Amino acid sequence: MSDWNEYAVIPDRPPSLDKKGFRRAIIPAPVKGNWRKFRDYFYYILICIFLLTPWLNYNGKQLLKLDLSTRQFTVLGQTFFAYNAPSIFIFFITFVFSIAYITYKYGRIWCGMACPQTVFIDKIFRKIDKFVEGNYLQRRKNDQAPLSFNKVLKRIMRWTLYIVFSSFIAHTFTAYFAGAKELLYITMESPAHNWSLFLWVQFLTAIFTFNFGWFREQFCLIACPYGRFQSVLMGKKTSTVVYDFKRGEPRKSKGVKTTEVGGDCINCLRCINVCPTGIDIRNGNQMECIGCTSCIDACDEIMQKVKKPKGLIRFSSEEEIESQNFKRISFLPIAFLLIIFTLILSGISYFTLNRPIAHIKVLRAIDTPYRVVQENGRDYILNHFKAHITAQSSSDIIIEKIELAGNYEIIAPYLPLKIKSSKDKWVHFFIKTEKRSIQENKKKLNINFNVVMKQNYLIYPKEVIFLSP
Numbered sequence: 460m461s462d463w464n465e466y467a468v469i470p471d472r473p474p475s476l477d478k479k480g481f482r483r484a485i486i487p488a489p490v491k492g493n494w495r496k497f498r499d500y501f502y503y504i505l506i507c508i509f510l511l512t513p514w515l516n517y518n519g520k521q522l523l524k525l526d527l528s529t530r531q532f533t534v535l536g537q538t539f540f541a542y543n544a545p546s547i548f549i550f551f552i553t554f555v556f557s558i559a560y561i562t563y564k565y566g567r568i569w570c571g572m573a574c575p576q577t578v579f580i581d582k583i584f585r586k587i588d589k590f591v592e593g594n595y596l597q598r599r600k601n602d603q604a605p606l607s608f609n610k611v612l613k614r615i616m617r618w619t620l621y622i623v624f625s626s627f628i629a630h631t632f633t634a635y636f637a638g639a640k641e642l643l644y645i646t647m648e649s650p651a652h653n654w655s656l657f658l659w660v661q662f663l664t665a666i667f668t669f670n671f672g673w674f675r676e677q678f679c680l681i682a683c684p685y686g687r688f689q690s691v692l693m694g695k696k697t698s699t700v701v702y703d704f705k706r707g708e709p710r711k712s713k714g715v716k717t718t719e720v721g722g723d724c725i726n727c728l729r730c731i732n733v734c735p736t737g738i739d740i741r742n743g744n745q746m747e748c749i750g751c752t753s754c755i756d757a758c759d760e761i762m763q764k765v766k767k768p769k770g771l772i773r774f775s776s777e778e779e780i781e782s783q784n785f786k787r788i789s790f791l792p793i794a795f796l797l798i799i800f801t802l803i804l805s806g807i808s809y810f811t812l813n814r815p816i817a818h819i820k821v822l823r824a825i826d827t828p829y830r831v832v833q834e835n836g837r838d839y840i841l842n843h844f845k846a847h848i849t850a851q852s853s854s855d856i857i858i859e860k861i862e863l864a865g866n867y868e869i870i871a872p873y874l875p876l877k878i879k880s881s882k883d884k885w886v887h888f889f890i891k892t893e894k895r896s897i898q899e900n901k902k903k904l905n906i907n908f909n910v911v912m913k914q915n916y917l918i919y920p921k922e923v924i925f926l927s928p
């Protein structure tokens with residue numbers, strides 16, 4: 460067990476590998492402190508947001524649904540369609556730039572504070588470990604103990620719980636895309652009715668079980684694309700979790716009592732012991748550091764014990780450490796970004812709440828450009844059109860009729876037609892007129908779609924070209 464701490468500090472070896480290069484489970488020690496307290500509350504709030512959002516409804520619709528198959532995105536009861544792509548694009552681009560800017564300013568703060576990977580591992584899967592195998596010391600002991608009946612039993616219990624929670628996360632994740640109601644409905648049925656979705660959820664459960672149960676911090680170190688990017692985005696001015704080497708070095712030997720000689724680091728290895736990625740922050744900024752702040756709390760605890768000022772490990776920049784000119788960390792840029800986000804969201808909300816209740820696109824149907832029919836010895840010309848109508852409203856709409864002034868007649872056999880909120884339908888209709896009444900300059904026709912929603916009656920004018928011989 461003592462070996463755990465020793466080989467964690469050997470440089471040039473990933474902390475998740477043992478001496479032979481095999482996977483070594485990183486079992487961090489618990490820590491107390493202000494950052495830990497903040498993260499506890501914040502993680503629970505995030506867990507509620509991540510796991511409850513798709514199961515809640517607002518305005519009769521799922522709170523957040525990203526239906527890729529129909530290209531419809533529902534956010535807070537409002538549905539965005541494929542033709543609303545500019546709003547979605549603006550939001551997405553702002554989000555990407557904000558993350559890049561936050562990384563430049565504060566390093567990998569997203570990873571340590573808000574990433575679902577960190578939050579779920581910390582608050583669900585490590586809790587399972589503790590529940591089944593006891594505190595971190597017992598878990599480390601179990602991990603290194605030879606195989607026994609007791610060890611196998613605990614492993615089975617642990618992995619069973621992992622599968623249960625991973626399955627719930629997989630269902631919740633799928634509900635964001637497939638819809639919570641639809642998913643519940645499908646889940647009640649036999650898998651034979653929906654093999655593809657059933658297999659997808661099982662596949663996700665397997666991936667999540669593997670990731671949260673075994674792969675864990677290696678995802679952040681090896682697989683996460685954002686993690687690989689951060690070294691490009693961070694610089695000497697980036698405020699992140701750093702060790703004040705000017706104050707800490709030369710560190711004291713392990714086990715030797717604090718004296719006035721040397722730096723403030725007493726080499727207790729507590730900062731490594733609590734690190735979920737198993738690194739030694741005293742080696743400088745590392746890609747493996749997810750900015751979780753555990754080592755800050757851990758070292759502050761030690762500094763208090765040895766009666767030294769807190770902050771040997773702190774949020775600061777390399778530049779500040781070198782110059783020893785520390786400034787108060789400012790969260791103004793985050794406030795500024797929040798204002799920009801609020802403005803953009805207000806703009807999108809205003810646009811969404813004030814958009815027309817129906818989106819109508821009229822196309823010529825795919826058949827002959829016109830048709831000549833005879834009725835009572837007279838020639839009539841018919842043009843076939845189709846309208847794609849989407850109900851953008853939060854209530855159902857009725858396409859009551861299509862009107863056209865003059866010598867033209869509209870033949871729309873399927874009207875009136877009800878379209879449910881956020882759904883779309885194609886409406887086929889014909890424009891008919893007597894051949895001799897067609898005037899060359901009257902080929903551009905303005906037709907009106909009469910749409911009813913609740914008590915409101917709205918008219919949507921559309922222009923079509925009438926073709927004739």
Ligand code: SF4
Pocket residue numbers: 702707723724725726727728729730731741757758761771772
């Ligand atoms: S916790 Fe602080 S004192 Fe202990 S080894 Fe880490 S930096 Fe040094």
Ligand code: SF4
Pocket residue numbers: 700730733734735736737738739740747748749750751752753754755
């Ligand atoms: S070095 Fe500190 S901040 Fe970075 S991951 Fe380890 S404990 Fe968290």
